[in-house]
Amino acid sequence: MDIDIQSFDIPRAVTVYPDRAGVRWWTKAWFNNREEGEASVEIEREQAIRFIHDNIEKDVWLEEFYPKQMEIYHNAIEQTKEQLLMNRIG
Template identity: 60%
Template sequence: MEISRQNALLFIRNQVEKDAWLEEHFPKQMEVYHNAIRQTREQLLAQQVNM
């Protein structure tokens, strides 16, 4: 995948929303990432309830 110089500079300078940018360019990887975060959150909440 090719990323334009302008988009790369915006990303580096924090002038673009990183999650939105990553969702656009890497949708499958971000889906896996979000699923992992959700599962971790659920596990932590379950541990707190069982304490």
């Protein structure tokens, strides 16, 4: 049985932004529509440019800069899949 992961996916948003001088760059992420989001992480300018130009997929980016949160994300998806499978079987 295939399960469409899109039907129960957890929202994830991410952005990059510079300081006022455009010298230092950060990335920030939000999981599950939480208003506050995660702590910003300083990144290299070149990384920000690659992300802005869509040269890095969102989940790859999140895995690199927010690995603990992505581990929780993957665990939640797996638990949901297991629950759906058990409901279909039972």
